[in-house]
Amino acid sequence: xxxxxxxxxxxxxxxxxxxxxxxxxxxxxxxxxxxxxxxxxxxxxxxxxxxxxxxxxxxxxxxxxxxxxxxxxxxxxxxxxxxxxxxxxxxxxxxxxxxxxxxxxxxxxxxxxxxxxxxxxxxxxxxxxxxxxxxxxxxxxxxxxxxxxxxxxxxx
Numbered sequence: 001x002x003x004x005x006x007x008x009x010x011x012x013x014x015x016x017x018x019x020x021x022x023x024x025x026x027x028x029x030x031x032x033x034x035x036x037x038x039x040x041x042x043x044x045x046x047x048x049x050x051x052x053x054x055x056x057x058x059x060x061x062x063x064x065x066x067x068x069x070x071x072x073x074x075x076x077x078x079x080x081x082x083x084x085x086x087x088x089x090x091x092x093x094x095x096x097x098x099x100x101x102x103x104x105x106x107x108x109x110x111x112x113x114x115x116x117x118x119x120x121x122x123x124x125x126x127x128x129x130x131x132x133x134x135x136x137x138x139x140x141x142x143x144x145x146x147x148x149x150x151x152x153x154x155x156x
Contacts, residue, residue, distance in 0.1 A: 088151045099140040106133045
């Protein structure tokens with residue numbers, strides 16, 4: 001049995017060493033240089049790409065800010081226009097209300113004079129109370145016209 005090999009035992013093989021020839025060493029050096037260059041190129045390209053992305057983001061943010069500011073400005077101007085428009089319309093309504101009160105007072109004065117049996121001669125209309133009411137009504141009419149002209153200007 002000495003001639004037979006025991007299957008349970010392992011035969012050890014000597015470690016294999018790579019034989020380095022000058023050509024193999026030169027190829028390995030070239031591969032290392034190539035890997036280094038690729039890594040360097042990737043780094044440079046990554047920096048360029050990152051710079052491009054940052055520039056585009058800055059430009060986008062700037063454009064968005066500009067558009068947002070324009071919208072806010074336009075909205076503010078429109079709001080101011082409406083405030084002025086309705087303020088003027090409100091002023092006209094107020095003046096018309098004051099005018100209506102004066103006309104009612106004038107009508108009451110005329111009616112009282114009529115009930116008292118008075119005639120309507122020129123002297124009646126020259127009384128200070130009556131002429132003052134006419135003057136106030138005329139003044140209110142002028143203010144209404146002026147306010148209306150302002151409204152027309154704003155609409156143009």
